[in-house]
Amino acid sequence: MKFALFLGCNIPVRVQQYELSARAVLDKLGIEVVENSEFKCCGNPIRNTDNKTFILMAARNLALAEKQGLDMMVLCKCCFGSLKKAAHLLKQNPSIQKEVNGMLAGEGLQYKGTSEVKHFLSVLYHDIGIHALKEKTTRSFKGIKIATHYGCHALRPSDITGFDNPVAPVLFDELVSATGAQSIDWPLKLECCGAPLLGVHDSLSMGVTERKIIDGKQAGADYLCVACPYCQMQFDTVQQMMVSAQKLNQSLPSIVFPQLLGLAMGIDGNSLGLSRHVLDISRLESFLE
Amino acid sequence: MFYNIVLYAALTVFGIGLIYKISGWFRFSIGIHAKNKTISARIPAALKGLIAVIFSQKLGTLIRVFIMDVLFQIRVLKNDKLRWLMHMLIYAGFMFLFFTHALDRVIPTSLFDRYYLKLNPFLLFSGCLVISGIAIAVYRRFILKVPRLKTNAMDQYVIILLAIIMLSGIALESTKLTSYNHYQKIWYIHILTCFLGLAYLPFSKMFHLFTTPASLLANSVMDKNSDPANIMTRQVMELDSCTHCGTCSFHCSVAVAFDSIGNENILPSERMTFLKDYITRKNINAQGLAAIQQGIYLCTNCDRCTINCPAGINLRDLWFNVREEMIQRGHSVSLMLTPFSFYRGLKQQELDPAQYDNPLHKAEKDLTDPFELVNKTEEIISLTPANREFKESADLSTRTGTYSYCFTCENCSTVCPVVGNYENPQEYLDLLPHQIIRSMGFGVKDLAMGSRMLWYCLTCYQCQEHCPQGVKVTDIFYELKNLAAKEASRSSE
Numbered sequence: 001m002k003f004a005l006f007l008g009c010n011i012p013v014r015v016q017q018y019e020l021s022a023r024a025v026l027d028k029l030g031i032e033v034v035e036n037s038e039f040k041c042c043g044n045p046i047r048n049t050d051n052k053t054f055i056l057m058a059a060r061n062l063a064l065a066e067k068q069g070l071d072m073m074v075l076c077k078c079c080f081g082s083l084k085k086a087a088h089l090l091k092q093n094p095s096i097q098k099e100v101n102g103m104l105a106g107e108g109l110q111y112k113g114t115s116e117v118k119h120f121l122s123v124l125y126h127d128i129g130i131h132a133l134k135e136k137t138t139r140s141f142k143g144i145k146i147a148t149h150y151g152c153h154a155l156r157p158s159d160i161t162g163f164d165n166p167v168a169p170v171l172f173d174e175l176v177s178a179t180g181a182q183s184i185d186w187p188l189k190l191e192c193c194g195a196p197l198l199g200v201h202d203s204l205s206m207g208v209t210e211r212k213i214i215d216g217k218q219a220g221a222d223y224l225c226v227a228c229p230y231c232q233m234q235f236d237t238v239q240q241m242m243v244s245a246q247k248l249n250q251s252l253p254s255i256v257f258p259q260l261l262g263l264a265m266g267i268d269g270n271s272l273g274l275s276r277h278v279l280d281i282s283r284l285e286s287f288l289e
Numbered sequence: 290m291f292y293n294i295v296l297y298a299a300l301t302v303f304g305i306g307l308i309y310k311i312s313g314w315f316r317f318s319i320g321i322h323a324k325n326k327t328i329s330a331r332i333p334a335a336l337k338g339l340i341a342v343i344f345s346q347k348l349g350t351l352i353r354v355f356i357m358d359v360l361f362q363i364r365v366l367k368n369d370k371l372r373w374l375m376h377m378l379i380y381a382g383f384m385f386l387f388f389t390h391a392l393d394r395v396i397p398t399s400l401f402d403r404y405y406l407k408l409n410p411f412l413l414f415s416g417c418l419v420i421s422g423i424a425i426a427v428y429r430r431f432i433l434k435v436p437r438l439k440t441n442a443m444d445q446y447v448i449i450l451l452a453i454i455m456l457s458g459i460a461l462e463s464t465k466l467t468s469y470n471h472y473q474k475i476w477y478i479h480i481l482t483c484f485l486g487l488a489y490l491p492f493s494k495m496f497h498l499f500t501t502p503a504s505l506l507a508n509s510v511m512d513k514n515s516d517p518a519n520i521m522t523r524q525v526m527e528l529d530s531c532t533h534c535g536t537c538s539f540h541c542s543v544a545v546a547f548d549s550i551g552n553e554n555i556l557p558s559e560r561m562t563f564l565k566d567y568i569t570r571k572n573i574n575a576q577g578l579a580a581i582q583q584g585i586y587l588c589t590n591c592d593r594c595t596i597n598c599p600a601g602i603n604l605r606d607l608w609f610n611v612r613e614e615m616i617q618r619g620h621s622v623s624l625m626l627t628p629f630s631f632y633r634g635l636k637q638q639e640l641d642p643a644q645y646d647n648p649l650h651k652a653e654k655d656l657t658d659p660f661e662l663v664n665k666t667e668e669i670i671s672l673t674p675a676n677r678e679f680k681e682s683a684d685l686s687t688r689t690g691t692y693s694y695c696f697t698c699e700n701c702s703t704v705c706p707v708v709g710n711y712e713n714p715q716e717y718l719d720l721l722p723h724q725i726i727r728s729m730g731f732g733v734k735d736l737a738m739g740s741r742m743l744w745y746c747l748t749c750y751q752c753q754e755h756c757p758q759g760v761k762v763t764d765i766f767y768e769l770k771n772l773a774a775k776e777a778s779r780s781s782e
């Protein structure tokens with residue numbers, strides 16, 4: 001199995017633990033990832049104000065993966081949603097496709113729609129499978145309660161992303177359970193993390209985050225678990241900002257899924273970037289059997 | 290006699306230029322950290338910093354960086370082998386010529402016997418090195434057409450001047466033995482272009498001969514905790530170190546946006562050119578300001594420019610500093626109401642809390658103000674004739690037309706986490722999602738586009754997913770935001 005790895009702009013500079021742990025896990029699973037230093041911004045941040053530029057930016061990445069003859073594996077959920085959406089628009093709208101291809105031609109690229117875009121979690125779930133994953137684990141978590149955070153842009157709009165059932169998803173919970181950890185039910189599981197409004201309207205963004213954290217805490221979670229750099233930054237760096245500003249009097253640290261999986265597969269904490277968090281997650285390894 | 294007069298004239302201009310430029314590093318300031326950093330504070334701070342480094346363990350770092358990055362330019366090699374070859378050819382050939390040939394009256398070269406009246410193979414050889422380097426430069430800039438590599442007048446000037454010096458030099462060597470007449474003419478061309486180059490050097494991009502090593506060395510020993518006065522001085526100096534090589538723009542995550550928007554300030558290398566000019570004058574017209582604001586805000590802070598810049602310029606800190614200065618200048622920036630603001634939100638502790646919200650409020654106001662109906666809650670709206678033109682214009686994503694299926698069940702507003710965040714949402718959001726959709730149906734543009742709800746939408750797609758009628762609520766919001774942003778940019782022109 002071979003994929004073109006799409007990291008996006010945030011992971012390599014701000015959420016390196018996600019890249020480290022994902023690579024470590026993929027390596028153990030024997031999935032080959034091909035680098036492409038030409039991949040650039042997915043276009044997500046400019047969707048609010050400039051639809052055409054958004055499609056162009058996304059299409060360029062899609063065209064690059066096609067040129068490599070590979071499907072794309074995306075780690076960030078906002079990148080994933082944005083690439084999926086652009087692919088949908090390009091397929092549906094031949095005049096947009098023509099215009100965009102006209103602009104891409106300058107770099108010798110063309111979007112044809114031959115490569116698929118998959119999120120990292122979907123690859124683990126569909127291409128590897130829960131059963132095979134379990135076989136690769138050497139240790140198991142015990143007595144740890146994990147609150148899975150699905151992430152909006154992968155789950156919705158479900159007719160375009162095709163990630164999972166949008167109202168009763170199971171994919172992420174089953175992946176977490178494969179490590180022996182308990183994936184808990186919590187009311188705000190499918191809600192937004194708040195990150196899209198950080199820097200735009202901080203009190204609103206943090207208000208959304210706060211409600212999730214309190215809800216997760218009340219449901220008894222030990223950790224939030226995510227698979228998106230924005231969610232992770234919001235639940236780690238921003239949560240810490242909220243605690244320091246006394247907007248929150250409790251905290252619920254967050255980890256990225258491949259860290260959990262990696263530990264269960266016997267990979268050491270250092271290779272999974274466990275020390276690169278703002279909030280304290282030092283108890284995590286003590287839940288390993 | 291003639292030779293000496295021109296030489297001293299050129300040297301004088303060169304010297305004055307050098308003083309002017311170097312003093313500029315201490316005279317000019319840039320960005321929000323400029324306050325209280327006067328020249329009288331910055332010069333002592335620089336000297337203090339310099340001495341502290343020389344007498345510390347950092348000296349080793351300096352030496353390593355000097356050998357690896359200044360002499361052998363490993364940073365360029367890692368990036369682009371052709372460019373490295375080009376640069377090495379020009380640089381090695383030029384340095385050799387400078388020390389053994391241009392300075393041969395000052396430093397008698399015992400290595401080779403005097404050149405008079407015989408061909409000098411070393412001269413010709415190094416001349417050819419430089420010429421091949423120039424040929425690669427011409428090939429890269431004019432034939433290869435690297436995407437989005439911009440060539441400005443300065444780039445052309447340097448290439449032409451170097452080419453004339455080298456070609457006339459080679460012609461000079463080869464006519465030495467044959468024709469005295471030609472020899473003299475070419476000698477004049479050669480000498481005059483050399484002196485012109487010398488006099489103009491501090492003002493041209495060739496000044497990077499001095500400043501790029503200085504930047505590479507400074508950045509190797511400086512960090513966030515360095516004296517702010519020195520960081521300011523370094524950031525001004527870094528503008529002189531930029532060679533307009535285009536590496537940053539080549540790696541830039543958003544450079545492709547330039548192809549559809551056409552604003553050169555989106556490309557980091559072009560922003561550097563703008564800033565070089567900007568710091569000396571600081572005045573800028575409204576159009577220029579809007580362009581630089583858009584360019585500098587359209588940045589994902591991916592650090593690729595900083596990681597790849599061969600001159601070792603810390604573009605990350607420069608952008609952060611300059612971006613804040615630009616957005617605080619009054620004109621509103623619609624990009625601020627997008628996820629491009631995430632990084633600024635993350636770093637808000639480094640910014641002045643009294644100023645932090647101002648540009649956000651300004652952007653919000655300028656995007657919603659044109660649609661005043663939202664604030665006139667008493668007004669009775671006449672629904673006929675509906676604004677058909679508006680209804681039809683909102684159809685970019687081909688799914689927008691679904692607004693007409695809405696039967697006002699209010700599901701969208703019920704599930705919306707933004708609505709749920711407020712006790713009294715209308716007060717903060719103007720309209721709730723279902724009301725915006727209904728306004729679309731009625732074709733009342735001012736209502737649909739003027740509410741703050743649009744800009745406070747998380748784009749979480751809960752509403753869209755839960756709409757029993759298949760109304761693409763979030764996609765419609767995206768579309769309305771696009772339209773509002775376009776209108777705002779049109780009206781500011």
Ligand code: SF4
Pocket residue numbers: 530531532533534535536537538557558561597598599600601602604
């Ligand atoms: S900032 Fe650096 S990479 Fe960009 S043009 Fe200048 S020298 Fe080149």
Ligand code: SF4
Pocket residue numbers: 537540541542543544557587588589590591592593594595604
């Ligand atoms: S940090 Fe900004 S300017 Fe630099 S490469 Fe990334 S997007 Fe471009």
Ligand code: SF4
Pocket residue numbers: 694695696697698699700701702722723726752755756757758759760762
């Ligand atoms: S959920 Fe759909 S039908 Fe109901 S009010 Fe919202 S847009 Fe209209």
Ligand code: SF4
Pocket residue numbers: 701704705706707708722745746747748749750751752753762763
């Ligand atoms: S997409 Fe926007 S309007 Fe819809 S539920 Fe989410 S925040 Fe509310």
